Amino acid sequence: MEVIRINTINTDIIKAYKKLDSCTLSDAFDKLEINQGGYILPKQRVKNTTICGQAFTVRYLPKQENESNFGTFLDDIPEDRVAVVDNDGRVDGSVWGDTMALFAQKKGVAGAVLNGVYRDVGPIDKLGFPVFAKGACSRSGKNLVSVDATNVPIQIDGVRIDPDDLVFGDESGVMVIPYDHIESVLNEAKRLKTTDDSFINNLESGMSYQDAKQNKNH
Numbered sequence: 001m002e003v004i005r006i007n008t009i010n011t012d013i014i015k016a017y018k019k020l021d022s023c024t025l026s027d028a029f030d031k032l033e034i035n036q037g038g039y040i041l042p043k044q045r046v047k048n049t050t051i052c053g054q055a056f057t058v059r060y061l062p063k064q065e066n067e068s069n070f071g072t073f074l075d076d077i078p079e080d081r082v083a084v085v086d087n088d089g090r091v092d093g094s095v096w097g098d099t100m101a102l103f104a105q106k107k108g109v110a111g112a113v114l115n116g117v118y119r120d121v122g123p124i125d126k127l128g129f130p131v132f133a134k135g136a137c138s139r140s141g142k143n144l145v146s147v148d149a150t151n152v153p154i155q156i157d158g159v160r161i162d163p164d165d166l167v168f169g170d171e172s173g174v175m176v177i178p179y180d181h182i183e184s185v186l187n188e189a190k191r192l193k194t195t196d197d198s199f200i201n202n203l204e205s206g207m208s209y210q211d212a213k214q215n216k217n218h
């Protein structure tokens with residue numbers, strides 16, 4: 001049986017993550033050789049929006065007769081959490097739309113990451129609510145799927161996501177940082193960002209790529 005941990009991440013740590021980017025976080029994973037968590041495939045759908053917050057996980061399954069709990073998990077998500085919704089990668093029906101985005105935004109939810117697709121693309125662009133998804137689809141999933149569980153470990157693109165993991169998304173991709181690695185990834189990513197910044201400064205000052213690379217001491 002799964003033991004569900006809900007550990008809260010300190011807000012200073014989340015603030016420090018917000019100064020980073022998904023590529024640097026991915027480099028930290030490479031450097032630390034972390035096998036848990038990592039990169040998942042949903043992509044930024046609303047320009048100039050990023051996500052950084054703890055996961056609130058949702059698992060959909062094909063709908064059973066008489067079940068009708070589509071989207072009702074929204075009443076339970078605490079503010080600042082990221083709705084991480086596993087619909088098994090289905091692209092034939094949406095699991096997020098404008099009314100969900102409106103409600104989540106009013107509640108202070110940090111964004112949605114979908115192993116599936118969403119709809120109401122124009123209205124959600126207007127809201128500016130961060131949605132990361134595998135694509136868009138006009139047909140609603142409301143008659144196709146129902147919620148099987150919330151706040152349980154889920155799997156997206158081979159990556160396990162526990163409810164207290166940190167989810168970070170920007171225009172390059174989405175990273176899942178396991179709770180147990182939150183501090184080590186942050187420290188390594190900060191270090192890598194400093195060396196990358198000086199690499200860039202050296203390139204801007206005219207150094208050859210090879211010399212700048214050697215200087216960066218990765």
Ligand SMILES: O=C([O-])CC(=O)C(=O)O
Binds near residue numbers: 094100139140
């Ligand atoms: O049916 C859906 O996928 C969700 C939807 O349209 C909405 O939230 O407005």
Ligand SMILES: [Mg+2]
Binds near residue numbers: 097098099120
């Ligand atoms: Mg709608």
